[in-house]
Amino acid sequence: MSLLFIFGADKIPWHRIESLKDSAPEIILWAAPAMFVFVCLEVFISYRQNKKYYNKIETLGSLGLGLGNVVISTWIKILLFYMAVWIYNLVPWRMELNWWTFIPCYILFDFCSYWTHNISHRQRFWWATHVAHHSGEHYNLSVSFRLSWMQYLKIIFLLPIPLLGFHPIIFFVTNQVAILFQFWVHTEYIRKLPPIIEYLFATPSNHRVHHGSQEKYINKNYGATFIVWDRLFGTYQKEEEQVIYGITETVEHKGNPLHLNFHEFVAIVRDVRQARGWKDKLFYIFGNPSRMAQRRKEKKPV
Structure with missing residues (x-):
C-alpha cells in the first residue's frame, strides 16, 4: 500500500497540460533581475578596486550567449515539459505532485548532471556543446550566462529522471533550481567557505578549479551542486595555486x-x-x- 501511495498517481490528461504548464513556477525568470543586479554590482566593485575580473569583449560575448539562451529556452521549455508529461504517462510508477519528492529528484538530477558534464569534457562532439562556457579567460558572475545554444542536445542524458516517475512540475522546478545554483559559484569574490561546505558542495573555490587550464585542474570538479560525486569518482581537485582561466587553445572572437x-x-x-x-x-x-x-x-x- 505504501508503494501504491508513492507511485500510484493518475495519468495527466492531455487537455490539462497547458494549465499545468502555466502553473509551473518560472524560477529563472523571477531570479533574472537579481542576477543582473549582482553582475552589475560585481562589475562596479571590481572596477573600483582595480581588479581585472572583467573584460569588455568577453562580457559582451557572455551577454550575447545569455540572451540567445533566453530565446531558445522559451521554446525548449515547452518541448521539455511535453516530453516530461509523455514519459510520466508512459511509466507505471508515477509519483504524485508532492514537495518532498523534489529532494530525491534533485540529488538524482545532480548525479546525472555530473556524468553529463564529465562526458562533455571527454568526447569532442559533446565538448562542442560546452566549450563556449570555458572559452573566457576571466572568471566572474557573467560567465554563468556564457552557455552554448547547443547545450540542449544534452537533455538526453537527463531522461533517467522523468523515467523514474517524478512529476513533470518537480522535474521542471529541479532543472531551474539546478541552473540557478550555478550562478553564484562563478566569482572570485567568494573565497573558500567552511570545510564541511567545501567538502559537500560545488563552491566557488571548487568550481574555479574546473575552469582552470593548468594540467592539474583540467577535467576536474564536474559537480554542479554536490562535489561529493567528484570525490567518489576520482575527479576532485582542491584549489591550490592561482587558477589560469580559459582552455589550452586560444579561442578567437570571444565577443561573437x-x-x-x-x-x-x-x-x-x-x-x-x-x-x-x-x-x-x-x-x-x-x-x-x-x-x-x-x-x-x-x-x-x-
Missing part, C-alpha cells in the same frame, strides 16, 4: 556569440573531411579533446 557557439562544430567538420578512413573520422567526432589539443601542440598526427 555565433563563433563561440559553432567554432568547434566547424572544426569537427573540417577535421572529418581531411581524415582518412572511418576510424579517424569517428575519432575526430568522439575522441578526447584534451588528447587532440596535446597532439596539435606537439604537431603530431592524430
Whole structure:
C-alpha cells in the first residue's frame, strides 16, 4: 500500500497540460533581475578596486550567449515539459505532485548532471556543446550566462529522471533550481567557505578549479551542486595555486556569440573531411579533446 501511495498517481490528461504548464513556477525568470543586479554590482566593485575580473569583449560575448539562451529556452521549455508529461504517462510508477519528492529528484538530477558534464569534457562532439562556457579567460558572475545554444542536445542524458516517475512540475522546478545554483559559484569574490561546505558542495573555490587550464585542474570538479560525486569518482581537485582561466587553445572572437557557439562544430567538420578512413573520422567526432589539443601542440598526427 505504501508503494501504491508513492507511485500510484493518475495519468495527466492531455487537455490539462497547458494549465499545468502555466502553473509551473518560472524560477529563472523571477531570479533574472537579481542576477543582473549582482553582475552589475560585481562589475562596479571590481572596477573600483582595480581588479581585472572583467573584460569588455568577453562580457559582451557572455551577454550575447545569455540572451540567445533566453530565446531558445522559451521554446525548449515547452518541448521539455511535453516530453516530461509523455514519459510520466508512459511509466507505471508515477509519483504524485508532492514537495518532498523534489529532494530525491534533485540529488538524482545532480548525479546525472555530473556524468553529463564529465562526458562533455571527454568526447569532442559533446565538448562542442560546452566549450563556449570555458572559452573566457576571466572568471566572474557573467560567465554563468556564457552557455552554448547547443547545450540542449544534452537533455538526453537527463531522461533517467522523468523515467523514474517524478512529476513533470518537480522535474521542471529541479532543472531551474539546478541552473540557478550555478550562478553564484562563478566569482572570485567568494573565497573558500567552511570545510564541511567545501567538502559537500560545488563552491566557488571548487568550481574555479574546473575552469582552470593548468594540467592539474583540467577535467576536474564536474559537480554542479554536490562535489561529493567528484570525490567518489576520482575527479576532485582542491584549489591550490592561482587558477589560469580559459582552455589550452586560444579561442578567437570571444565577443561573437555565433563563433563561440559553432567554432568547434566547424572544426569537427573540417577535421572529418581531411581524415582518412572511418576510424579517424569517428575519432575526430568522439575522441578526447584534451588528447587532440596535446597532439596539435606537439604537431603530431592524430
